[in-house]
Each structure stands twice: as structure tokens, then as C-alpha cells.
Amino acid sequence: MYAMKQKDVTAALDLDDKKSIAAQWFRNLRDSICAEFEAIENEVTAHECASMPAGTFQKKQWSRTTEDGSDGGGGEMSVMKGRVFEKVGVNISTVHGRFSKDFAEKIPGASDNDGHFWASGLSLVAHHRNPHVPPAHMNTRMIVTSKEWFGGGGDLNPIFECDEDTGFFHDGFKACCDRHDPEYYPKYKDWADEYFFIKHRNESRGIGGIFYDYLDSGSWEADFAFTKDVGETFRDTYCALVRKSMNRQWTEEDREAQLLKRGRYVEFNLVYDRGTVFGLQTGGNVEAILMSLPPVAKWD
């Protein structure tokens, strides 16, 4: 055996390296999530879904031009309209450009960077045919202005709350957070409770999860490791939850309750969601931004 000193590659990372590594990782996460979701599509055995063809993801790329006509990056939508997942989108994007002056004032480090920004991330929203399978949302992102940080989170939006599922979902995120910093879970759980709240209805959007933003601990490597763990934890936890309930029977009343719950989801996304506001403010791809909207929703 040769004793070799391990090279600390990360200490040598410059900002461009970090951007490439993060953007590539969001793509890898997207691939692993889509593969799992397609596997789930093939596994369902009960009720009418089993007689439908299994869904596969359809990809669609988009590019973005900035206001002055130059390249502003772009993204790739992956949408599946399947027999378990009535509609699920797993979008990645890597964009750059300049914020409007007004918007720059709301984003840390943007005003003193003449509005210049770079952002890369993954965004996922899943709506199911079976009202017993909880819809979910997850997002992870790296953002650079004159500052740089990670943000992300995930939340579960069951139509019918189930303590066992709620516990399982939160336990997954708690274990994930605790692997990085014992202060993360309580802080990010509270942030999720505050963020995923439909103020005008005075009701939560779901049973929460975690939400974090502006994460810059001083170690990009540590923050990136946490963000990766959040993405993988969500994937594994959520796939287990979908598999657990996808073969349950449901009634017309269950479906009706699901469609009304989706109406609330639409209200949250169009009125409060940061990703939606960010996307629309930065001239993002509208189809990709509004991929989060359910295929069908009802209001009383």
C-alpha cells in the first residue's frame, strides 16, 4: 500500500466549479427521481389504474433570453401524466441575467451586484389519481448574486391526514437535518409551517415538512452536502409513501375532496409561492413555472 495524502479538491473550487457541480447534481437528482417514479408507475396493481398504460416522463427543453436579447440560460421540464401520478413535473433550470431594480432590492446581495444573478435548481410537484396518495412538493436550489446560498425544502399535502404518514415524512427530514446540524430541523420545520400557509384561508397547505433559504454556513461544501441530502431524503421518503397507498381503493367522495384540496393548492401557488413569483419576475418559462398547477381542481 502506498500512503498518499488525499487531495482536498473542494478547497480549490472556484465559483464556476461550484455552479457546474451544483447544476450537474440537480440534473442527476432529477434523473434518479424520474427513474423511481417511472418504476412506481409499473408497480401499481389495484383498481382502474392498473388497466391504464403506465406513464413515462416526457422531456421538454426551454431557453431564456434576457431583456437585452442575450443568452439567459434555460431548463428542462420532465412531465409525466400517468396512472399513479395523474400529473407530476420534475423541472430543472439554470438561469442567469439581471433582476429588475425593484426585484433586486428584495434579493440578498443583488442590488450591490447591479442586479446580476445566477440560479440553478430542481422543482417537483406531484398530483396523484388516488386521493389516498398524498401530493407533494420539493425544491432545491443554489443562487448566486454578490452572495451565494442554497435553499430548498419539501412539504406533503395529504387530502386525508394520516399520523403515520406525517410522522414518517417528518422523521425522514429530521434524520436528514440532524446529520448536518441539530439546529436545522426545528428551525426549518417552523419555517415550513410559516411558509406553507394559506393566509387568506387561515389554514395550512398541508402537514408541512422543511423549508430553508439563504443557507450560507461559510462552507459551500457543507451546505451543498445538506442540500443533496434533502433531495435524496425527499426522494426516498416520498417514494415509500406513494408505494404504501397507491393500491388503496377510493370513492367518488374521496375524489371530490381531493379536487377541492387541489383548489387550495392552486390558491397557494398563484398567491404566495416564491418559486412562482421568482419565475414570473425573471421572465422564466411560464409553462415550466406553472407546471405545479394540478390537471384538474375544484372550488365549492
Next chain:
Amino acid sequence: MYAMKQKDVTAALDLDDKKSIAAQWFRNLRDSICAEFEAIENEVTAHECASMPAGTFQKKQWSRTTEDGSDGGGGEMSVMKGRVFEKVGVNISTVHGRFSKDFAEKIPGASDNDGHFWASGLSLVAHHRNPHVPPAHMNTRMIVTSKEWFGGGGDLNPIFECDEDTGFFHDGFKACCDRHDPEYYPKYKDWADEYFFIKHRNESRGIGGIFYDYLDSGSWEADFAFTKDVGETFRDTYCALVRKSMNRQWTEEDREAQLLKRGRYVEFNLVYDRGTVFGLQTGGNVEAILMSLPPVAKWD
């Protein structure tokens, strides 16, 4: 015959009189619109609608308490889920209180009135079962801060545009406007085109109509007369349009197109609609404010 000088009653109106007269008139307009819509429900003869029971309006009152716990007025919702009108709401409200400091800065005359306001109005949104019957929206209102003014308008949102219907709808408003001021129609039509526009989709919400706000010509009587004419013109024009198309046959594809169009309507209402923002900002009744949302909507 005795020669009697006609008493100019309106010159003697104080602000409280104006408020009462306007609020009562909005109620009367509501009654006449609901009566017409219920009559229409009884007239449909074709397709599956004719085998359903005719709808009737259900009324629901709500009251509003201000942040300091005092009386803040209230309103009355009238909602009908019928066989022609899949869901229609005709709401009236008369509210008063104080705007938040931030919101007061956006409303003429509110900041120098310590945020105090009074507002009364009628708001109507109609969604139909038959995709060939165009959905519509209408609103008229009187608002008082340290200033006082009228606002309102109406627009038509056909799933399938029809030049004849568009012409008829606009001709009605043009004739109405021209009875009061030849400058109104071109100005208020343009305002509607600008206002009823879904910026992030870069598409109009429908075929427009008229929109006006901050109308204070110097004569309350003239502005009120115009506002009354707008309400009555909308009622008469719209009822004619509903009757014209309600017995047409439609296909599953037509229904699908209708539900997707409704998705766009939801986007407009939750992202841009002034009445929605005003209502949510002033602690209005959420059920009444979001009455405008369709019973069911779809997204691609």
C-alpha cells in the same frame, strides 16, 4: 295645472345620503339580475341541462369586524349552481374601516384620511355548463376616502370567440358610454384591454369590455347615473347573450376547452384581480371574494 318649480333634491345630498342611495341601488341591481338569471334557468329546453332541476339563488350574509373589533360592515352573497349557470355569484357588500398603512398609500385619498375608507359595490361572475355560453364578469362600486369616486366594468370571456357576440357586447357598452360622455367608451375599452390581460401568458383574458376607476367628474349624480347605466346595460346585454347560446349542443372537446380556459381565469383572478387583492387586503369575506373561482378548472 299648477306651475311648480321642481325641487333639486340631489343638490342637497350629503355624503351619507349618497352612500345610502348607492348601496341601496347596488342591492336593487342585484335583485333584478338574480331575477333575470333565475328566469333564464327556467327557459332552457335543449340537451341534458333541460332534464336537471332549474337552479335558484342561495343567499348568505356575512359581517366584517375591523382589526380593533368594531363593526366594519358586511355583505350578502347570492350563489346559484344551476343547469344553465354552472356557478354564478352576484355579491353585494358595504364595508368601512381603515386600510393598513401600506395599502392606504396605494389608494387615492386614503393616506390623508388616516386610512379610513367606505366602499359599496356589486360583483358578479358567471360560469356556465354549456361551453358555447360565454362566461362574464361585472363589477360596479362607489368608494370613499378623503376622495370619493365610482368604478366598475364588465368583460366577456368566451371559450370560442364569435364576432357577432363580441360586437353585440361591445355595442351595448358603447351605446351606454355614449349616453354619458363620448370620450368614455374608447377610454374605458382600452382600459379593459389593458386590465383584463394575463401578463405572464401574454394573452387577453377574453374579448374585453369596459373598465373604469377613480371616476369623479365633479358631479356625483352624473357619475352615479353612468354607473347605474353600466350595471343595467351589462344585465340586459348579457342575458341576451346567454339566451342566444344556451340551447346549443356541445361536445366533450368543447367542454375540455372550456375547463382549460377556466384555468386561465383562475390565474388572472388570483394574480392580478384588483377586487381580489382589495378584498384580501381589507380582511373581506374570503368565501365571497373567491366566489369568482370556477366550480372546476383544468391545466395542461
